[in-house]
Amino acid sequence: MKLWLVIARKDLLQAVHNRYFIGVLIFSLLISAGLSIFEFDLPTSEENVLQQVDFQTLMFSLAAFSPFALISAFVVPMMMVEEKEWQTIRFLLVSPASIVDVIAGKTFAGIVFCLATSGIGIIFSGEAASGLSVGSLAVLALGSVLFTGVGLLSTSFCRTSLQANTWAGIPLIVLFFGLIGELLPRGSELTELAKFIPAHSASVLLRMSLNGSLNMEELAIDAIYLAAWIAAIYSLTIWSYRHTVHD
Amino acid sequence: MLAVETQKLSRSFGELRAVQQLDLAIEKGEIFGFLGSNGAGKTTTISMLTGQLGASAGVARVMGLDVSIDSKALSHMIGVVFEYPNLYLRLTAYQNLHFAAQLYDVPSARIDVLLERMGLTDRAHDRVNEFSSGMKQKLLIARALVHQPSVLFLDEPTSGLDPSFARGIRELVKSLREDGTTVFLTTHYMDEAEQLCDRVAFIEQGEIVLQGAPKDLKRAFGMPLVKVELKDGNAATLSLEIEEDRRQLAVWSESNNLLSIHSQEASLEDVFVEAVGKPIEA
Structure with missing residues (x-):
């Protein structure tokens, strides 16, 4: 078995016995299910920005990606910080596993948490979920890689659970800001800023795939943008852990 | 071929010279004691010999492998028992060993052998956070032996243990010599080193001040x-x-x-x- 799979399997096994992880996963599931089933009665007016977007797919996108953000902020960093706190990372690094295997293992476990939680959550969304295509699933998979990477990177300098929990809120806020960018007034500086956050690209791609409005040009721009962010985040993560795990 | 060999091995942290010009030559099957006060450079030396920490200068070889070059091959040659009980506390003893066995690609049958040898068979499926310090230490040693390493690094293996567990660990270390395993032991318990070690080296402020067989040293100085x-x-x-x-x-x-x-x-x-x-x- 590949070493990163061995590490991922161990992390998934540990999660079963971790009440904190289970709590976060249940909370994420409730958020996702709640966003999926909630029906909004939108006031109709020309100024209402909510009328200018496909609200149903936007809520679906939020329902799908919210667990990703919570897991990337509260579960993924803890998987790595606990290795440092308990010094088990030292055992891993004298074993045949490399730091890349460790990060890949954590990423795989993070992706499983994201997709499982989000998957159960969006079952509640009924009609919207029926629009899921292979493209949508690919976007969700890509999104889970992105969010997990953000979680690993954002707390790479932390040595304790307390530090990780303190810092975890920052990526959470940034990622949510990217997800809800469409709800902000069009043309405002904040809306333009939100477009630079890769979570926004993931959200746009998912909604386009749900609407069946995915054209190759838009797909290429957002997918390349997202892939570039993922590559940068993981490169930085590997660099960062290589320089911090021996401290 | 020597089991462990260093030439002018040094490591600095900024201005602090943690290890200076270390020359060691440890034969296969030897129990070598590395003795010194806390902060003398023992753990830094182990970290360099096990590939966890790069050297600032000098060369270190374990079983003929340059530790700075082939870390993957080195990992199969060495086992490390850390001073801190760095086990996965939410997993059982069996799951901890199974994880190690998978990392080293060792058949699961080896786990039962080790649990039996450490006297942990009855507690194999208990979670490690319910274990006493002595049991955790035994499990740490079992984990380090899962792939039958040629050289075992033991960092303060009996520190903080009650006398009966400490005696058990010492017996275990002695039995490793019979298996032909080379043991690199750091401790600040002199009587332990005297009982176990074929040779010892004293390290102080990162430098070896004296080394030799305990009997010879006692004769020379007493x-x-x-x-x-x-x-x-x-x-x-x-x-x-x-x-x-x-x-x-x-x-x-x-x-x-x-x-x-x-x-x-x-x-x-x-x-x-x-x-x-x-x-x-x-």
């Missing part, structure tokens, strides 16, 4: 004294190197006046104090 108690209630301390004292001892022996004779040779701790200039600090 006086061959005996304390004699006599049946008439008197007592005396005699040197076996002084002709007059030897004659007196013979007289008491022939007159059947000896009650007891106690060897007063230097302990390893005395040798350490003599060599380093201060007692070992735990």
Whole structure:
């Protein structure tokens, strides 16, 4: 078995016995299910920005990606910080596993948490979920890689659970800001800023795939943008852990 | 080929010279004690020899492998028992060993052998956070032996353990010698080193100040004294190197006046104090 799979399997096994992880996963599931089933009665007016977007797919996108953000902020960093706190990372690094295997293992476990939680959550969304295509699933998979990477990177300098929990809120806020960018007034500086956050690209791609409005040009721009962010985040993560795990 | 060999191995952290110009040559199957106070450079040396930390200068080889070049091959040659019980506390003893066995691509059957050897078979499926310090230490050793390494690094293996568990760990280390495993042991317990080690090295402020077999060091640094108690209630301390004292001892022996004779040779701790200039600090 590949070493990163061995590490991922161990992390998934540990999660079963971790009440904190289970709590976060249940909370994420409730958020996702709640966003999926909630029906909004939108006031109709020309100024209402909510009328200018496909609200149903936007809520679906939020329902799908919210667990990703919570897991990337509260579960993924803890998987790595606990290795440092308990010094088990030292055992891993004298074993045949490399730091890349460790990060890949954590990423795989993070992706499983994201997709499982989000998957159960969006079952509640009924009609919207029926629009899921292979493209949508690919976007969700890509999104889970992105969010997990953000979680690993954002707390790479932390040595304790307390530090990780303190810092975890920052990526959470940034990622949510990217997800809800469409709800902000069009043309405002904040809306333009939100477009630079890769979570926004993931959200746009998912909604386009749900609407069946995915054209190759838009797909290429957002997918390349997202892939570039993922590559940068993981490169930085590997660099960062290589320089911090021996401290 | 030597099991462990270093030449001018050094490591600095900024201005601090943690290890300086370390020369070691450890034979296969030897139990080598690396003794020193806390902060003397023991753990830094282990970290370099196990590939966890790069050296600032010098060369280190384990089983002929340059530790700075082939870390993957090195990982199969060495086992490390860390000073801190770095186990996965939410997993069971079996799951911890199974994880290690998978990392080293070792068949699961090896886990049962190790659990049996460590006396942990009955607790195999209990979570590690319910274990005592001694049981955790045994599990750490089992994990380090899962892939049958040629060289085992033990960092303070009996620190903080109660005497019965400490004795058990020492017996285990002795049995490793019979298996042909080379043991690199760091400790600040001198009596432990005396019991276990074929050779020891004293490290102080990152430098080796003395190394050799415990018997040779004690002989070189100690006086061959005996304390004699006599049946008439008197007592005396005699040197076996002084002709007059030897004659007196013979007289008491022939007159059947000896009650007891106690060897007063230097302990390893005395040798350490003599060599380093201060007692070992735990």
